[in-house]
Amino acid sequence: MTTQQPLAVGLIGAGRMGSFHAETLARRLPGVRLAAVADPALGAARCLTDRLGCPTAYTEIGELLADPEVDAVVIATPARTHADLVEAAARAGKAVYCEKPMATTLADADRAIAAAAAAGVPLQVGFNRRYDAGFRAAHEKVAAGAIGTPHLLRSLTRDPKLADPAPIPPWTIFLETLIHDFDTLRYLNPGAEPAEVFAWADALVRPDFKDRGLLDTAVVTIRFDNGALATAEASFQAVYGYDVRGEVFGSAGMLTLGDIRRTHLTSYGAEGIAAECVTYDQDLFHDAYVAELADFADSVRSARTPTATGEDARAALTIALAAVRSVQEGAPVHLKDSRLGHTGT
Amino acid sequence: MTTQQPLAVGLIGAGRMGSFHAETLARRLPGVRLAAVADPALGAARCLTDRLGCPTAYTEIGELLADPEVDAVVIATPARTHADLVEAAARAGKAVYCEKPMATTLADADRAIAAAAAAGVPLQVGFNRRYDAGFRAAHEKVAAGAIGTPHLLRSLTRDPKLADPAPIPPWTIFLETLIHDFDTLRYLNPGAEPAEVFAWADALVRPDFKDRGLLDTAVVTIRFDNGALATAEASFQAVYGYDVRGEVFGSAGMLTLGDIRRTHLTSYGAEGIAAECVTYDQDLFHDAYVAELADFADSVRSARTPTATGEDARAALTIALAAVRSVQEGAPVHLKDSRLGHTGT
């Protein structure tokens, strides 16, 4: 092992998620080093590199992509920039890890996938639930036939607090929140693909923002090509905490997923039984965030296909775009619908 | 109390559910007696009356309705006969408890409701979950504002085993199984009414019966007039047991319902943690079945409106018929759709 250099990873985007990834790259992964950070915001990259003892900070992303010291990049910028950055990084010959969603149109997704293929670099997408021990074990059990053929599935995401709605694009609930659930439903129904989607969405948390197009509550039903019927559900505000759950029901059994308890402490008092819930700060998926970067480093080194690929990102995006169109039209949408490629989101 | 006679109840239908009700009427309810049983099947009524020490058995239902000893009737016959029997019993001046579904067309439902109103007799419907301590407490909490405004709801029913499909009419999953969930969703969203329904159903448990029209798996989404989005889900075969659950998520919290564990015993072994599930025989709703007849007796004696009325039965039926039409048309159906009144189910 003495001849193997650590994998040098450059981080693009020094926001909340980027900062967490930076710590993981700098400290938690053997055989990996944080080689550089790039963020257009003045001082953002420098602040992070100083704290983590990383040698290089850039305000120009292009400089990081041109840095020959950098073997691979982690993209943690706003969603609308992802596809372009994947393409640029691939052209620069870097292995690419991109936060979800990888793209917000199918044309962008196709372009990103094609760029990685042309450059012969790995492309991994940040569907972190695939790296959570519980979701992963469920996937493996379903794949092994433990519950027979899946008939009914459920995945839900409820964020603990409605962020200030101003900077949120209208279809965020589908493209950035439920995209996780769409991927989870595919992950829990391995080998099957979605065939048809029906969705409702509304501004129930903040009705006052409805005229700006912000939808904060949604229910999506999906018919898969193996007959399974799935439900995905999201809300931007669960006052009790960060609620992520899943369920797969099949011909030979059921799996349930999700635990919102903060610790194993339970209190019993005159008012009854009580326990605390997980919120963002405690990070329900802490270990999964670390595991996905470890898997990225490992798949880069071993030249194996990552667990969540660009094609997976495209498949989840297709469901999201179909859900958007279903809301717009008030009708179910077939995933073969040629118009999905042109949805102007 | 010495002057008050026990309420004399006549049972119509001596099948599985009827036999359970007979025991409740004969033994478990103070101030109530089982006065007579009627069942067209030769010997069925007599077998039950002998076992329970009840004086009178009829093979003609009309004779029971004409019996002046009988104050009230419990109808536990096949679904298709319910509306006619409600009408006949009301005309005979009997207080009426009818198993769900009270009717399978809106015209029948309206006729049954009108007959009870014209005769001035109480009409109660067997939505037993309203009498379960957990579901009832949830309803009261929602009504009291404990979770704010409901945004997302869920109700599901999974039967433990697919009955022999031969005698089952095609839309049974909506009209006899999910009818419970439709009522539960209204019960857990008090004051709101369903506005629009979208449904998918399939023969996933027994694909070989699909050509006979038997649907065994269904997902229904419902948009209520207060904006809440609800999901109802059913399967005719859960290999692990009898699975009934509910969930209400609102602006100020969430309630979850349902416990499939058979007892409070948990086993830990080399294979991990294990517990047994409830199946039909253990009767998940045993106490609720008793409580609903106790409530019937009480509402008859005190001339108060029962907890589950003919109007509640009609409202749940409307959702079921809309779900049927949604499956037929592959599109969402508005509950104002005038064609629901004519659905030929």
Add this chain to the structure above:
Amino acid sequence: MTTQQPLAVGLIGAGRMGSFHAETLARRLPGVRLAAVADPALGAARCLTDRLGCPTAYTEIGELLADPEVDAVVIATPARTHADLVEAAARAGKAVYCEKPMATTLADADRAIAAAAAAGVPLQVGFNRRYDAGFRAAHEKVAAGAIGTPHLLRSLTRDPKLADPAPIPPWTIFLETLIHDFDTLRYLNPGAEPAEVFAWADALVRPDFKDRGLLDTAVVTIRFDNGALATAEASFQAVYGYDVRGEVFGSAGMLTLGDIRRTHLTSYGAEGIAAECVTYDQDLFHDAYVAELADFADSVRSARTPTATGEDARAALTIALAAVRSVQEGAPVHLKDSRLGHTGT
């Protein structure tokens, strides 16, 4: 079955527990009737018989025992009277069900057992947990070897509220509360017998009553002759509800018992997760109380040994008396200790 008369049961003691048993005998058990009630308190028996439509009320217990209509008796009087009543009832030729504790000295226990044997009548004791579905299933699993050889056991009872201490004899916590746990530990370690006992007790809930000798908190450890080490624990006041739990840990696994939740409803709010607890009024053991009288009637009719015998009552009493002596002496006590027979409790 037409020739079989219902079993005529006379109830002795019309207090809280007696009233519950009276309702069970009068209404909930096929093949059983409540034939008479006796209670020295003026009007207590009559009040109960009037409410339940039972023909006969006595203020003299001897009259009930002499009543030839009565086949069997249920004794639900204060503990100190039990042994005498068992003896008198047996001499009168009645089958006997006696609430726990059957006796408070070994001499009394022996006398009661001998009287039943001499008269050839069945003698059953009210260890209700043996009739709870969870505890019974645990017993059966242990007996079947599911957890191998028991090594560590636990049983606890915490009452929801400290009753007014005035009329409570000093060693009540051992003789009337923990007597349940002592029996449970034997039930969960079938075939083994207790060999040695060590106990501590204190007045922690109401230190002001300590000088009257009232102990409200206790921990007892028991060494069984198969090597298993057991703990029994009691408190007279759990502010959160009625807490009864058990645990058996063995060479091949563990069983845990006990569920204090009132219903299957769970609430999630800004404060976290919440659920309500069972208290006395909801009767954690409602079904078990009914099941034990059903078993009594059945064992009388079929002349089979009841599930909880006079010998079981004596064995649990022996542990209780050893615990009393252990507290008095501050040392472990062997169950062969000849002085247990003379403890002046």
Add this chain to the structure above:
Amino acid sequence: MTTQQPLAVGLIGAGRMGSFHAETLARRLPGVRLAAVADPALGAARCLTDRLGCPTAYTEIGELLADPEVDAVVIATPARTHADLVEAAARAGKAVYCEKPMATTLADADRAIAAAAAAGVPLQVGFNRRYDAGFRAAHEKVAAGAIGTPHLLRSLTRDPKLADPAPIPPWTIFLETLIHDFDTLRYLNPGAEPAEVFAWADALVRPDFKDRGLLDTAVVTIRFDNGALATAEASFQAVYGYDVRGEVFGSAGMLTLGDIRRTHLTSYGAEGIAAECVTYDQDLFHDAYVAELADFADSVRSARTPTATGEDARAALTIALAAVRSVQEGAPVHLKDSRLGHTGT
């Protein structure tokens, strides 16, 4: 921050626990570096330093203690060597973190504490449960009065598998396993101290090793000076996994602790409900092991008293020695018993 050097920590003992601590020191803690590893076993230290990129490996512990580069040491050697190493490290002026038990006689414990005090260096002990989020929250709730005055406590440890008994000293179950529970009981009953101890222990898992003095199953009851009665329980073999739980019951409520589930995945099949348990490999206390070294580094830097001190180690040891004597004598032992200081363990 630029002027602050990382804390240079030397690890003594490169076994299983030492290797885990080495990774934590090398990778998981900001502001800390693994400066050296010492282990007498040829190659053990070098293997670890190579893997973690640490500059220095010693086979002589004295060399590490003499290394001026080392600010602080983590002692993870066999228990019998702990006290001597604490003393030597303190004399060398190093801040000291010592795995539990810090000592196996009171004389040794006093010597270690005195050496640290004389040298003016911090001394922290590896009671990892104090760093687990659930146990810590419970401690804080009890300290804040959330459950009133503690009346009954419980702590248990069941290891997943009986290690090969050959090298285990006879009283290991008290001195190395239950020492955790003794500390936990003090931690959950803050401000109170143990007054009296009664213990039973046996060789139930491996009766064939009993003649070598190996005890694998034990129950200890402890009376605290605030009246609280506590139980500690251990087994060397839980076939289902690594089982650590706690409970505090007080005048105003109860707290329960412990969750043995491996993930949040639950399976439902024809056999019922199932879930997997945590075993050693998954490390129930992974986060707590990291948190305790983070706390060590922080307390060294900020010159504050650590959460688990040498005095805490001595207090837990006193209970363990009293438990040993109680087993030897078959009687309860007062903690003031002057003979505890001379127990020849």
